[in-house]
């Protein structure tokens with residue numbers, strides 16, 4: 164095991180020798196990827212060092228302290244990267260991982276369909292193997308960042324005569340082709356981060372099937388577990404420090420402007436807890452004991468959730484096999500906290516919460532909180548689905564009666 | 579500061595749990611709660627002598643085990659789970675901490691070893707259980723004589739020694755007096771939770787001994803230590819309720835299926851688990867903070883507020899999810915329900931603690 168001091172020393176030394184802000188963004192990131200300092204938690208064979216979470220955190224901290232431009236991380240690309248790393252073959256890892264990290268190729272997640280959201284395994288996009296290629300037909304929806312994406316991770320049905328979970332396969336699809344059409348969808352908060360994606364005789368090369376035909380559901384579950392753990396696809400934003408100069412910083416700023424565009428409202432959907440006390444003081448609402456009660460409640464939830472997830476993490480590390488579903492509980496917690504934050508912001512604002520736009524409180528951010536919070540309990544698996552998971556897998560309560568067994572062909576569904 | 583339990587601490591939990599599982603079954607609890615005394619002196623002696631619990635958190639120099647709030651919390655959590663009936667909370671926790679934190683060296687040396695051994699049962703008289711700002715207004719000492727009354731004193735009928743936080747001039751002090759002293763009246767109070775005995779204590783010109791000073795910082799500290807121990811008890815009780823409720827939903831069939839397969843129940847159980855995980859983590863954290871003398875000042879109040887709401891919510895759901903049987907005397911759930919309700923308002927309601935949090939954060943003008 165490498166000690167924290169040794170790690171800090173090695174990273175700092177490497178940065179002293181290699182960090183050069185006059186490189187192009189791609190040049191710098193290629194050097195970074197080759198050094199294995201970009202993704203130290205990955206295995207050594209693929210740009211990593213097999214580090215633990217804590218060890219990686221040390222590296223991350225030094226990067227951010229020194230204002231080093233990191234590898235690309237915005238959006239669903241991380242889900243794609245982690246899934247390919249876990250489930251892809253060597254050829255796929257060599258082809259796709261590096262350009263994800265360098266930012267040269269961006270990704271989207273093509274899972275949900277008009278007829279299958281919570282019931283993802285009920286999907287009906289069709290993939291057929293014809294003349295050595297996969298031909299895809301069907302529609303996906305709510306696909307964040309698809310309008311910026313070069314590739315998508317796609318689940319499609321390859322067998323209609325087996326039970327629904329068994330007939331799904333997992334593909335890597337090129338979005339920049341004639342058979343793929345992306346249309347942005349406007350959301351209730353006015354942003355347009357997600358899309359509909361229509362696939363008409365779209366083509367996927369034979370080598371871009373991940374795992375085997377029929378493995379798609381298991382692989383998708385890997386993606387979803389990362390998604391729950393990461394707390395939603397848009398979680399890690401890069402940010403540019405204004406005072407930084409040099410080519411690599413300029414190009415990074417330009418990249419982020421595009422890549423972060425779908426996610427500017429994501430902090431608002433989590434409730435902007437950071438604005439609660441400043442706003443309460445500024446408006447004088449802090450002097451209202453009923454407001455204080457709700458603020459304290461909010462802090463209890465936030466602190467309790469943080470402590471519970473740390474405790475679960477510690478248990479996992481100590482090798483306890485007690486079931487701690489940090490993923491589902493954490494996701495549900497984020498919804499509950501965001502809703503409470505919206506309630507508190509409303510109490511603080513009073514009738515001012517009737518306003519919206521740049522002239523309203525915090526340059527519109529409070530209004531944006533109020534109309535963005537509903538997303539957090541839907542995206543990445545609804546609160547109800549998390550509750551199903553917690554009650555069945557952790558508490559061991561009996562499963563729901565099923566109405567969807569037998570060949571997929573015969574199941575009632577919306578088409 | 580520790581962030582999780584050590585192996586020794588887990589082993590200690592096992593020992594306590596095994597003892598209570600043996601000695602504090604619901605049938606026993608029911609028998610004891612019907613008595614005036616409310617506990618079994620033999621079991622209390624075993625708890626003190628064999629398991630050594632009464633002195634868990636008291637320093638070795640005063641005859642204790644030299645553990646701290648973390649181990650005390652573990653013991654309290656298991657007692658909450660098994661609804662242990664006995665003067666542990668009154669004597670070891672309340673009187674023990676009051677003496678430890680406010681008592682003079684002489685008083686500690688004299689009384690703590692006996693409290694730690696369980697040979698002396700003491701309790702702490704707080705004339706106000708809602709808010710520490712009001713403590714001492716109804717019990718006043720003048721020229722070494724105590725007058726006044728406290729409406730709710732835990733286990734006063736079982737105690738031989740009272741420690742009283744009373745006003746003396748414009749400050750608070752800690753006073754000590756034996757319960758058989760002249761001028762003391764102890765009237766048992768019918769309690770909503772019959773597993774924790776209560777009495778009204780009156781003082782009519784009682785000669786008392788001053789054994790310590792209680793500054794507002796010390797009063798805050800006492801309140802914190804007591805509340806953290808209580809929060810552990812509550813978390814243990816809430817876990818017990820959740821466990822037994824889940825079991826029940828698996829075996830009770832309606833509409834041809836176990837009621838635990840209905841989402842209306844499943845989702846509420848999932849919420850309850852989440853809430854309990856938060857409250858437990860906050861409670862353990864509060865003990866870790868107290869033990870290390872570190873952390874945010876408001877953690878104790880946070881723990882008590884969260885544990886209270888979780889326990890009560892678990893209790894309400896435990897009755898509801900059992901249907902009619904849940905509302906019967908015969909079924910055990912109401913024993914924990916009553917403990918949940920009475921603990922919720924003991925040493926500060928959740929609202930009082932939330933306000934205290936905000937005060938400690940500097941947000942209350």
Ligand SMILES: Cc1cc2nc3c(=O)[nH]c(=O)nc-3n(C[C@H](O)[C@H](O)[C@H](O)COP(=O)(O)OP(=O)(O)OC[C@H]3O[C@@H](n4cnc5c(N)ncnc54)[C@H](O)[C@@H]3O)c2cc1C
Pocket residue numbers: 239272273274275276277279280281282304305306307308357538541542543544545546547548551841
């Ligand atoms: C902001 C945002 C971004 C998104 N980004 C992506 C993306 O990048 N890629 C992607 O593939 N998808 C994405 N999604 C889609 C998201 O995963 C789905 O919306 C979600 O899983 C719910 O599916 P649905 O919309 O079809 O609703 P439905 O599944 O139709 O659900 C409707 C209601 O029924 C409830 N319900 C359904 N089944 C059950 C059940 N078994 N028990 C109890 N209640 C149930 C649901 O909880 C919900 O309240 C995004 C969604 C949002 C809001």
